[in-house]
Amino acid sequence: GQQVMQIPQYQHVQEGEDFTTYCNSSTTLSNIQWYKQRPGGHPVFLIQLVKSGEVKKQKRLTFQFGEAKKNSSLHITATQTTDVGTYFCAGPAGGTSYGKLTFGQGTILTVHP
Amino acid sequence: DTEVTQTPKHLVMGMTNKKSLKCEQHMGHRAMYWYKQKAKKPPELMFVYSYEKLSINESVPSRFSPECPNSSLLNLHLHALQPEDSALYLCASSQDRVRQESYNEQFFGPGTRLTVL
Numbered sequence: 352g353q354q355v356m357q358i359p360q361y362q363h364v365q366e367g368e369d370f371t372t373y374c375n376s377s378t379t380l381s382n383i384q385w386y387k388q389r390p391g392g393h394p395v396f397l398i399q400l401v402k403s404g405e406v407k408k409q410k411r412l413t414f415q416f417g418e419a420k421k422n423s424s425l426h427i428t429a430t431q432t433t434d435v436g437t438y439f440c441a442g443p444a445g446g447t448s449y450g451k452l453t454f455g456q457g458t459i460l461t462v463h464p
Numbered sequence: 465d466t467e468v469t470q471t472p473k474h475l476v477m478g479m480t481n482k483k484s485l486k487c488e489q490h491m492g493h494r495a496m497y498w499y500k501q502k503a504k505k506p507p508e509l510m511f512v513y514s515y516e517k518l519s520i521n522e523s524v525p526s527r528f529s530p531e532c533p534n535s536s537l538l539n540l541h542l543h544a545l546q547p548e549d550s551a552l553y554l555c556a557s558s559q560d561r562v563r564q565e566s567y568n569e570q571f572f573g574p575g576t577r578l579t580v581l
Contacts, residue, residue, distance in 0.1 A: 454506035
């Protein structure tokens with residue numbers, strides 16, 4: 352079945368450093384979504400990418416969708432302590448599994464002040 | 465109102481108990497989901513309801529029984545759980561379930577943290 356791999360599993364940075372998490376799917380994705388889960392919280396939708404090669408920005412966050420629509424990345428510029436949490440990518444499962452999102456394992460980001 | 469609510473926030477139950485988790489959304493969403501999440505792991509899909517009908521059951525043990533009384537409510541009935549079922553149970557909703565081509569963001573509730581003794 353479809354697999355979505357995400358690296359790194361953990362990332363520790365000093366405040367002000369940049370951060371990137373990468374997501375790779377075993378199959379071509381029609382779109383990819385990114386979620387953030389704060390410690391003790393629940394996943395919150397950040398963005399959806401649909402087009403091949405798409406790049407979207409949200410303030411210090413930059414999201415990319417690969418040309419082959421099998422990989423994606425999230426880059427945070429100049430991290431802040433508010434960026435702490437787990438970042439998940441998620442893609443729709445194929446076939447008849449409409450409604451199913453396949454989540455990556457997540458990258459746990461800690462930011463040291 | 466862009467919120468998904470879940471009750472209770474915390475639940476401790478014994479292996480012989482019967483309890484229910486509740487989820488509610490008033491965004492007019494027609495797809496609702498139950499997920500199970502263990503610490504430091506991604507959410508794991510359990511069930512999907514679309515237009516109040518069960519559309520996906522991810523081979524979940526029968527001790528978990530979902531119910532969708534109406535388009536705004538989703539319940540998860542629990543019976544004879546095992547300690548390994550202890551986890552955060554998340555409810556989510558999205559505008560619609562279908563169509564890979566135009567996937568809809570999922571709104572998650574705060575979850576119920578379940579402990580089975």
